[in-house]
Amino acid sequence: xTSLDLLDLIQWPAMIITISAAWYVGAERKDNRNWGFWLFxxxxxxxxxxxxxxxxxxxxxxxxxxxxxxxxxxxxxxKKQ
Numbered sequence: 001x002t003s004l005d006l007l008d009l010i011q012w013p014a015m016i017i018t019i020s021a022a023w024y025v026g027a028e029r030k031d032n033r034n035w036g037f038w039l040f041x042x043x044x045x046x047x048x049x050x051x052x053x054x055x056x057x058x059x060x061x062x063x064x065x066x067x068x069x070x071x072x073x074x075x076x077x078x079k080k081q
Contacts, residue, residue: 014046
């Protein structure tokens with residue numbers, strides 16, 4: 001198995017974590033929503049790890065932009081608590 005094969009495997013946990021994050025962000029409990037933001041940040045990181053070696057620059061820029069919005073969400077959520 002090559003390093004590119006291993007890199008391609010990152011897509012699957014990134015996708016699963018992104019879906020899980022969306023589920024948690026839509027939760028009624030505030031602490032579950034907070035977990036969703038953190039999971040989104042993890043998925044942003046995983047997608048970046050995959051996108052940069054693949055030269056998927058639009059995806060990389062999207063993940064950086066979404067990470068900034070997720071950090072904003074975490075900060076706003078913590079201020080309300």
